[in-house]
Amino acid sequence: MSESPQPYRVLARKYRPQNFADLIGQEAMVKTLANAIARDRLAHAFLLTGVRGVGKTSTARLIAKALNCIGPDGQGGPTIDPCGVCEPCRAIAEGRHIDVVEMDAASHTSVENVREIIEAVRYAAVTARYKIYIVDEVHMLSKSAFNALLKTLEEPPEHVKFLFATTEVSKVPVTVLSRCQRFDLRRIPADRLAAHFGEVAKAEGAEIEGEALALIARAAEGSARDGLSILDQAIAHGGGAVTAEQVRAMLGLSDRGALRVLLGLLLAGDAPGALAQLKDQYDLGIEPSSLLRGLLDAVHGIARAKIGGGDDPADAEEERAAYADWAARLGHAAIHRLWQMLLKGLSEVQSAPAPFEAAEMALLRIIHAADLPDPGELAAKLARGEPVGPSGAGGPVAPSAGGSPGAAAGPAPPPAMPADFPSLVKMLEDKGRAHLAQQLHDYVGLVSYAPPALAVRPTKPLAASFARDLADALKGVTGAAWQVRLVEEEAQPTLRAQELSAEAAVRDSVLAAPVVKAAFAAFPDAELVGYDLEDRRSA
Known part of the structure; x- marks a missing residue:
């Protein structure tokens, strides 16, 4: 009697990583774990976080194998390269090891479920080196469940390791995070995914276009599991031969x-x-x-x-x-x-x-x-004081040639833009915005001035609304919509600093004048209390 055929296994399960070499895109984490195992510096709790399908649960199982592997001869110790053939490795891979307990926190959220773990950790492992608890979607535990776990998590017995996995690390209490060694599993790059999917398709005997692989990798959004599910569907859709057009049609992508x-x-x-x-x-x-x-x-x-x-x-x-x-x-x-x-x-x-x-x-x-004027062109016209009106066959609307001198077909030209930054500050002061003018004068250095765009670097903390308030004020006095940015870039000294520097330079030039130097030589205790440059020039 012939044996019944093996049931079909979806690709996402069939090609689940069986060792760390198969875990694509997570080299930094693997290196850290390898060093920790080699130096016997293993944490008692690990937290694995990342988007769906990047390998959090698979990594937890691999860590369990790495810590409990005994090698083909039964004499091995913890290793970053578990043999995969010893009884602990095979039992963990098949999900039947009595000392490796997996719990889905999404369906076991209560404090009673955690108490079962707390009671069980007191007893030594039955056959393995370490008793390991893998808790998937740990962020789903209730607040009371987390609180009940804290003490055990901070000081677990030497034979116990905790492996937590979550897609929403922000929901895990900081008290738990501080007791775990955290690994952030990265999204897998699209080119790595495409290469991996190509190897899987080859192993499955399917022919698939390179462009189709790239489309699947893009649709996977960094998730190996999602991509393998799409690949599985694509192979079935294409009958073993997959084209890019078939993948687009299957995913509902437009031509x-x-x-x-x-x-x-x-x-x-x-x-x-x-x-x-x-x-x-x-x-x-x-x-x-x-x-x-x-x-x-x-x-x-x-x-x-x-x-x-x-x-x-x-x-x-x-x-x-x-x-x-x-x-x-x-x-x-x-x-x-x-x-x-x-x-x-x-x-x-x-x-x-x-x-x-x-x-x-x-x-x-x-x-x-597309009928609206380009903002750059509009700004240039405003800066030149040119009239701005709706565009038509004859170009921008202009004042009529006939009629009274005061009658025009369009609005009056807006005021011209200030020629430079000091002129801008002066305009604000003249238009009754003295407070903003004073802040611009004293507390910011100019980075760039290209009306209607202004970038400045504050020299002291300003109000959170300063940029918005300034943009509104400038729009009120110039008629143009301004873009004001506060940046941390190389900037000119503030206008106040420039004025003080100029005054200091003039004072130094006065003190350097021969007649003044002679006066100070004759009267050593004298002070310069004032000077008039106009009188000095006429002299």
């Missing part, structure tokens, strides 16, 4: 070519075309939120191309060429405005009762924003 068409229509200001493209994608089953995320990805790609950043391996060659072309034609300000409007649109789509209509309005807002 990248269609996204580029939509982005081109947005940048061209073609409202009917953009809405029609949106409707086509929606009819194909693409969610509006997914579509806006795709546009955000594209704008991010353009921004990276603009600054010469590295290419994303998930981007096709034609995508990179399109991003480079747009990057050459769009300014930094336009790219950032587009990003902000798409981000706002995505937030609205996610919360709106009618997501499709919200997506339409978000795209229309982007198109109509």
Whole structure:
């Protein structure tokens, strides 16, 4: 009689790390543990934190194996390279070791559950070197449960080790954190994930495109478990051969070519075309939120191309060429405005009762924003004192050639921008903002002055609202919206310091004058109590 076939195991379980070498992306933690084991400096409690799927529970089990491994000959001690063949290693890997107890704090939150641990730790391990308690999602324990655990956690018996895992370390009481050696498991980089998934696919006998691997790695967001689950689904979806288009369809990602068409229509200001493209994608089953995320990805790609950043391996060659072309034609300000409007649109789509209509309005807002004047150009016109009005076929609206001299088709030109920082301070003082003018004069050093942008470095603590108050005051006196930044960068001396320095220099020049030096030589106890430079020049 033939044996029944083994039940299928999902990839996330089948390829769970069995030793520290299989634990990708956590080299710093492994090195620390290796040194601690080699020098016999093992903590009595470890806290493993990180996002889902980075290997917290797997790491806890590996630590349990490392501490209890006895080697193939039964004579080994704690090691960072557990053999995996001795009885403790195999029993821990299979979850059946009597001295390695796993508890899910999400379903065992009460103080009674913790009391069971407190009672049990008094007894020595049955067969293992250490009795180990692995508590998953430890932040779910109740406050009373944490309090009950504190004393045992601080002074456990020598044969007991605690291994805690959590995705929300901020919810763990600081009294518990201070009693644990903490390891922050990092998100796994997308390139490492893609390489790992490629090895898994090869081991499973599946053919998968490199671009598909990059898409899965990106969708995993640093989680090996999430990525393996997606890969499992992709292999089943593709029947063993996985393409990038299949992965996009499976994940509900918009077709990248269609996204580029939509982005081109947005940048061209073609409202009917953009809405029609949106409707086509929606009819194909693409969610509006997914579509806006795709546009955000594209704008991010353009921004990276603009600054010469590295290419994303998930981007096709034609995508990179399109991003480079747009990057050459769009300014930094336009790219950032587009990003902000798409981000706002995505937030609205996610919360709106009618997501499709919200997506339409978000795209229309982007198109109509193209009719607004560029902030940099607007600021330059304001600085030159030029009239600013709505744009049309004939350009900005100008005063009519006919009619009375006082009648104009547009608003009066705003006041010219101050030529420099001292002039700005003087303008504030003249316009009744003496308190702000005095603070600018005495307590800040100028970093940069490019109206309507101002960056200064405070020389003493200022009110939290200083930058906002100053921006409001400047808008009131100049008519332009100012950007005021307080920064910790190299700055000029304060205006007051400059004036004092200038006065000191003049005083020194007076004291250095021959007639003054002769006077002091004749009268050693004399003091310089005043001087008039005008009289000195006329003399």
